[in-house]
Amino acid sequence: MLLRAFMDxxxxxxxxxxxxxxxxxxxxxxxxxxxxxxxxxxxxxxxxRGFSTALGNxxxxxxxxxxxxxxxxxxxxxxxxxxxxxxxxEFITQRIAQLEIGAAAPDHTFERQQLLRSFGAEVSGATxxxxxxxxxxxxxxxxxxxxxxxxxxxxxxxKQRLLTALGIRRSxxxxxxxxxxxxxxxxxxxxxxxxxxxxxxxxxxxxLGPEFWNFIGDDADTFxxxxxxxxxxxxxxxxxxxxxxxxxxxxxx
Numbered sequence: 015m016l017l018r019a020f021m022d023x024x025x026x027x028x029x030x031x032x033x034x035x036x037x038x039x040x041x042x043x044x045x046x047x048x049x050x051x052x053x054x055x056x057x058x059x060x061x062x063r064g065f066s067t068a069l070g071n072x073x074x075x076x077x078x079x080x081x082x083x084x085x086x087x088x089x090x091x092x093x094x095x096x097x098x099x100x101x102x103x104e105f106i107t108q109r110i111a112q113l114e115i116g117a118a119a120p121d122h123t124f125e126r127q128q129l130l131r132s133f134g135a136e137v138s139g140a141t142x143x144x145x146x147x148x149x150x151x152x153x154x155x156x157x158x159x160x161x162x163x164x165x166x167x168x169x170x171x172x173k174q175r176l177l178t179a180l181g182i183r184r185s186x187x188x189x190x191x192x193x194x195x196x197x198x199x200x201x202x203x204x205x206x207x208x209x210x211x212x213x214x215x216x217x218x219x220x221x222l223g224p225e226f227w228n229f230i231g232d233d234a235d236t237f238x239x240x241x242x243x244x245x246x247x248x249x250x251x252x253x254x255x256x257x258x259x260x261x262x263x264x265x266x267x
Contacts, residue, residue, distance in 0.1 A: 015247075016075060017244065017247040021247065025255070070161060073195040075090070077157075077193070078090040080231045081147050086152075087147070087148040089143075091143075092145070093142050094142070094156070094178075096183070097138055098136060098137065098181040099133055099137075102181035105132065106129075110173055121215055122219045125177065125180075126180065129177065130184055130186065132181065139178055141178040144158050153188075154185070154188045155188075156191070158192050159192075162198050164207075166209045169209045169212070176192070177190070202216065205222070224237035
């Protein structure tokens with residue numbers, strides 16, 4: 015079980031971190047925050063940022079497994095190669111530059127039309143996609159799965175990869191998305207992290223939270239079923255997590 019293996023490894027790493035702090039006075043993970051912990055003992059020791067990063071990688075693996083079961087084909091960390099028109103390559107470069115400086119607003123329909131209509135001399139193109147899916151109907155979907163709150167560089171990277179994928183495939187049956195496993199803001203209309211709003215047309219570029227998982231699983235209940243599974247595993251680790259919190263709160267981390 016991926017979730018149990020993830021929890022076992024993460025908890026073991028936290029205890030090793032505590033051992034190093036106690037015996038050597040150093041923190042390999044950089045979790046020392048004496049002022050934070052003076053107010054709320056152990057608050058920084060659980061390494062929420064590191065946990066979120068590791069969990070993001072786990073989400074990719076779980077999405078691949080779910081998609082493999084639900085669709086005709088799924089591939090993770092897929093290297094897509096082919097050719098694309100020089101006009102498409104230049105459009106991608108110019109478009110990202112426009113979005114970066116705010117000279118244009120993200121518009122998926124416009125971007126898609128420009129790439130699908132590209133023609134003329136071609137050059138080699140390549141990109142790596144976090145998750146690709148071919149449905150039983152033959153449609154192709156390409157997903158980037160970065161953090162729910164990506165920085166500017168990550169947004170540019172995702173946009174570049176997705177537009178390049180569309181430019182290479184140039185088919186009306188190809189769709190590109192930023193897939194976000196959960197919404198830290200609760201509702202789609204409330205999403206407010208500034209960088210993605212500059213680069214992505216949320217209506218047509220993004221599958222967020224339940225919409226993402228329900229598509230990946232080809233079932234309207236996938237998100238809730240998966241969340242219940244996470245809860246069940248979390249309950250199994252209640253004692254171990256309480257022990258870890260006690261250990262963290264008992265040390266100057």
